[in-house]
Amino acid sequence: xxxxxxxxxxxxxxxxxxxxxxxxxxxxxxxxxxxxxxxxxxxxxxxxxxxxxxxxxxxxxxxxxxxxxxxxxxxxxxxxxxxxxxxxxxxxxxxxxxxxxxxxxxxxxxxxxxxxxxxxxxxxxxxxxxxxxxxxxxxxxxxxxxxxxxxxxxxxxxxxxxxxxxxxxxxxxxxxxxxxxxxxxxxxxxxxxxxxxxxxxxxxxxxx
Numbered sequence: 252x253x254x255x256x257x258x259x260x261x262x263x264x265x266x267x268x269x270x271x272x273x274x275x276x277x278x279x280x281x282x283x284x285x286x287x288x289x290x291x292x293x294x295x296x297x298x299x300x301x302x303x304x305x306x307x308x309x310x311x312x313x314x315x316x317x318x319x320x321x322x323x324x325x326x327x328x329x330x331x332x333x334x335x336x337x338x339x340x341x342x343x344x345x346x347x348x349x350x351x352x353x354x355x356x357x358x359x360x361x362x363x364x365x366x367x368x369x370x371x372x373x374x375x376x377x378x379x380x381x382x383x384x385x386x387x388x389x390x391x392x393x394x395x396x397x398x399x400x401x402x403x404x405x406x407x408x409x410x411x412x413x414x415x416x417x418x419x420x421x422x423x424x425x426x427x428x429x430x431x432x433x434x435x436x437x438x439x440x441x442x443x444x445x446x447x448x449x450x451x452x453x454x455x456x457x458x459x
Contacts, residue, residue, distance in 0.1 A: 266412035267385040294433030307377020312384030
């Protein structure tokens with residue numbers, strides 16, 4: 252079975268909302284979109300290119316899909332490390348409202364999320380990658396369908412916005428597999444799914 256790999260950008264206070272631009276996502280009056288822009292240095296770009304090297308297909312939430320579809324088809328160089336993959340490879344979007352996708356290679360998933368994503372993992376040659384799509388990734392984590400999580404934490408606190416690990420998330424353990432920090436201070440950490448947390452105590456030892 253192939254791997255489902257999520258790459259998500261968060262702030263120090265866990266906000267994932269609208270990292271790339273002011274108008275990406277203004278839900279609930281959010282006005283701080285574009286907070287990742289100032290940290291896009293060579294180290295950040297190099298990591299993104301590495302991730303895209305391993306992709307076989309994309310699984311995108313509806314909001315992220317719309318953002319990507321409005322931009323990446325306009326980047327027509329097939330050798331571009333990001334656009335070349337996004338435009339050429341299959342894209343899957345779980346949605347009840349997307350009926351006429353115009354980005355070539357898009358398939359809308361309208362059935363049971365667990366069954367359809369499991370089937371995609373089994374048939375994708377390479378990684379099934381999720382970029383952004385915070386709400387979708389939250390659902391996939393709750394279903395234990397995420398194999399690897401690239402968590403990029405940016406050195407900024409916003410104080411408002413949608414949190415990635417929100418109240419009520421399924422308790423989950425991860426195994427740290429790689430990490431680095433870019434020159435601009437972005438912490439890039441990679442974790443593999445490791446089941447449920449283990450619990451213990453640092454309480455005083457019992458008397459003999």
